[in-house]
Amino acid sequence: MRVLIDARFTRTDHHDGISRYGASLIEALAARAEVTMLVSDTRQLALLPDVPYRLINSPLSPAELFVARRLNGLRADAVFCPMQTMGSLGRRYPLVLTLHDLIYYQNRTPPGFLPLPVRLLWRLYHLAYWPQRLLLNRADVVVTISETTRSLMQRHRLTRRPIRIVGNAPQPGSAVRDPQAPVEKTLVYMGSFMPYKNVETVLAGMAGLPDYTLHLLSRITPQRKRELEDLVPAGARVVFHNGVSDDEYALMLRSATALVTLSRAEGYGLPVIEAMALGTPVIAADTPIFREVGGTAALYADPDSPEDFTRAVRTLDDPAGWKERSAAGLAQAATYSWDKSADSLLEALEEAAALHAASRNARTKRAQNR
Structure with missing residues (x-):
C-alpha cells in the first residue's frame, strides 16, 4: 500500500506530543507499507525516520486550501494526517484525519508557538462544534488516540465517519530501571504549564512533602x-528546569519516586505511559483518560485536593508498595506499542480506501442513471 503521511506538524528542534506521535507512526508503518512523508521544512527531517519525503507548503499557509491538487498527482493509495486541518478541496484519494482530544473546547488558550492570526482563529474555531464537524466529515475515516476521546466525539456527534483508535505508545528501546537501585525522593512533572494542566494543585500538595523535591522539566515562559x-x-523544594533532553528526562525518571500529573484534561497523557515503561510509578488525576491509560497500575488523586495528592505520594514511601506499583506499571505499559498502533493505522487506511472506492463507484452509477 502506498501511503502519504503528513509530517508537517513535526517540530524542528524537539518533539512535542503530536510531533512524536507522527514520527513514531511513520517509522512503524514504514515496515508495513510504502510510506512517503510530507514535510514543509527540511529541518524537520532531523526528527523523522529515514524514509522518502516530499517538500510542500506549510500547513499554516493559505496554499493549504489547495494542497489536495498537489497530492492528487502523487497517486497514493491513502493519505494520513495526524491532525484534522489538512486541506482536502478537490481530493481524489482516500483520507484519514486525526482528532487527538477536545481539550480546547473547555480550555481555549491556544499553544503559544502559533502565529497571532492563527491563535485568534483557534479561539473562534473552538467556540462551537460545527467547524470541527466540517473538518472531520471531509475524511473517509477519522482516528483518535483513546477510547475516552472517541466517546466524547460520539457524545458531541463530531463526525459521521467511522472513528478508529490509533493509540500513543512509549518509545521502544528505553532501559528499564533497576528495581533494586535506590529510589530518590524526587517527583517528576513533564508537560506544559497551561492552566488546565493544574500544576498549581501539585505545588500546593508539596506543602506536605518537605522531604521530596519536585522537578518541573518542561520549557516555561x-x-x-x-x-x-x-x-x-x-x-x-521545587526545581524549574526549563526544558530537558530525552536522555535527561529518562535519567530522572529512572531514579524518581514517581511521575506526577494532575491535569484536568488530556487526549492520552503520554508521560504516564512513558514513566511506566521505565518502571517508575505514576500519580495522576482521577479522570477517565488517566484511568484508561494507567489502568490499575497508577495511583489516583482528586485534582482539586492537594491533600489527596500528598497522601498518594506518601503511599510510595513504603518500599514494598513502591516495587508493587513499579511492576504493575511495566505490565500496563507493555499493552501499548507503536507496532500495535501501526497495525491499527494500516487497518484504518485500508478501510478508508474501501470506503472511498465505494463512494466513487456510487457516484459513477448515479451519473450513469441520469
Whole structure:
C-alpha cells in the first residue's frame, strides 16, 4: 500500500506530543507499507525516520486550501494526517484525519508557538462544534488516540465517519530501571504549564512533602515561572528546569519516586505511559483518560485536593508498595506499542480506501442513471 503521511506538524528542534506521535507512526508503518512523508521544512527531517519525503507548503499557509491538487498527482493509495486541518478541496484519494482530544473546547488558550492570526482563529474555531464537524466529515475515516476521546466525539456527534483508535505508545528501546537501585525522593512533572494542566494543585500538595523535591522539566515562559514560583509553599523544594533532553528526562525518571500529573484534561497523557515503561510509578488525576491509560497500575488523586495528592505520594514511601506499583506499571505499559498502533493505522487506511472506492463507484452509477 502506498501511503502519504503528513509530517508537517513535526517540530524542528524537539518533539512535542503530536510531533512524536507522527514520527513514531511513520517509522512503524514504514515496515508495513510504502510510506512517503510530507514535510514543509527540511529541518524537520532531523526528527523523522529515514524514509522518502516530499517538500510542500506549510500547513499554516493559505496554499493549504489547495494542497489536495498537489497530492492528487502523487497517486497514493491513502493519505494520513495526524491532525484534522489538512486541506482536502478537490481530493481524489482516500483520507484519514486525526482528532487527538477536545481539550480546547473547555480550555481555549491556544499553544503559544502559533502565529497571532492563527491563535485568534483557534479561539473562534473552538467556540462551537460545527467547524470541527466540517473538518472531520471531509475524511473517509477519522482516528483518535483513546477510547475516552472517541466517546466524547460520539457524545458531541463530531463526525459521521467511522472513528478508529490509533493509540500513543512509549518509545521502544528505553532501559528499564533497576528495581533494586535506590529510589530518590524526587517527583517528576513533564508537560506544559497551561492552566488546565493544574500544576498549581501539585505545588500546593508539596506543602506536605518537605522531604521530596519536585522537578518541573518542561520549557516555561519567564512570566509563567514567576506566577508558579509565587505559589511554592514555604519549605517546599521545587526545581524549574526549563526544558530537558530525552536522555535527561529518562535519567530522572529512572531514579524518581514517581511521575506526577494532575491535569484536568488530556487526549492520552503520554508521560504516564512513558514513566511506566521505565518502571517508575505514576500519580495522576482521577479522570477517565488517566484511568484508561494507567489502568490499575497508577495511583489516583482528586485534582482539586492537594491533600489527596500528598497522601498518594506518601503511599510510595513504603518500599514494598513502591516495587508493587513499579511492576504493575511495566505490565500496563507493555499493552501499548507503536507496532500495535501501526497495525491499527494500516487497518484504518485500508478501510478508508474501501470506503472511498465505494463512494466513487456510487457516484459513477448515479451519473450513469441520469
